[in-house]
Amino acid sequence: MNIAFSPCPNDTFVFHAWVHGLIPGAPELNVTYADIDITNTLATKRNGPEVMKISYAALPWVLSEYALLPCGGALGRGCGPLVLTKGRSADNSDPSLISGKTVAVPSERSTAYLLFRLWAAKNVPGGVGQIVVMPFHEIMPAVRDGLVDAGLVIHEARFTYPTYGLTMLTDLGNWWEADTGLPIPLGAIIAKRSLPLDDLARWTRASVEYAWANPDASRDYVMAHAQELSHDVAKQHIDLYVNSYTTNLGESGYAAVFSLLDRASEEGLVPQIDLAALKP
Structure with missing residues (x-):
């Protein structure tokens, strides 16, 4: 069976036992390790892998072919994407700092980008400027080196961004949780x-249970x-993203997934879907 997921610690931790033949009765896996932007695109192809990890934000484009599994993915609290800028200003949390600016994002169909667009629509005067898509591990160096004005980061960047001399403008997970009271839906297994x-x-x-x-x-x-x-950062990553929702x-x-996609549909950011189709 063909499967595609990222090389990030949470995904390799979750699927280690299955990949290594430790789950009785489970078929052998042929693994493609790919950045989320790649898997979001693979899911739209006719001959895409049978199982894969994608962003929840990409679900509306693939539900005719793929079903959402109720486990294996990444949801949680205190684990949302961050918007980062270089250096410091009088008010590091002022959204107007990125008005009309260039922002690097990990995927145009990522949950991170969807949350960013929902947040920016309410908080960034006049909106942001150019959006540049790049692999998530290239974003912080690009902000540090002045290639872009700000970066939207995910995963272990939560723990490492200070080493790049960057400042957090906002935590989109905190914004989402305060606004909805729900966990943050990040990555789905389909x-x-x-x-x-x-x-x-x-x-x-x-x-997952074997890994724990x-x-x-x-x-x-x-x-x-x-x-x-x-190893310490990898463990922090796993502890944050592998939890009861996994x-x-x-x-x-x-409810979190329903809320995210419903809000995004109302804003015209994703195709409208029958939200009941997400739940078996």
């Missing part, structure tokens, strides 16, 4: 609708794909 979805969910959940029960088993695999992160979206998880 599967072709022609597959045995209940089995896929069971195998995915078993892989054997936290050292995946260490070498995680670090081999961690893009030069330290084993079961639950009512609040589905």
Whole structure:
């Protein structure tokens, strides 16, 4: 079975057991490690992988072919994307600092970018200027080097951005949680609708539970794909993004996804969908 997910620590931690044949009855996996911008695009292709990790924001474009699995993804609290700028000003949290400015983002169909657009529409006077898409690990160096005015970052950048001399303009996760009271829906696991979805969910959940029960088993695999992160940062990353929502979206998880896509549809940012179709 073909699967695509990112090389980030949370994904490799979640799927380690399945990838290494440790889940009884689960099929062998052929893994493609790819940045979220790539998987969001792969999901729209006719011959895309059977299972993959994409942004929740990309779901409206793929639901005719793929179903959302209720586990394996990334939702949570205190784990949202950040908007970063270089240096300091009199008010580092003033949204007008990026009015008309160039902002780097990890994907135009990422949840991070969707949250950013919803936030900017309400908070950035006159709106931002040019949007530049680049791999997320290139964004902080680009802000540091003055290639862009601001950057939208995800994942372990939450822990490492001060080392680049950058300042947080806003935490979009905090904004979302304050505005909705819901967790932040970031990454979804989807599967072709022609597959045995209940089995896929069971195998995915078993892989997560194995990872929790054997936290050292995946260490070498995680670090081999961690893009030069330290073990401590990789562990922080896993602890933040692998949580109870990873084993079961639950009512609040589905409510978060419904709210995000419904708001985005009302703003004309994503196609309108039948939100009930997200839930099995």
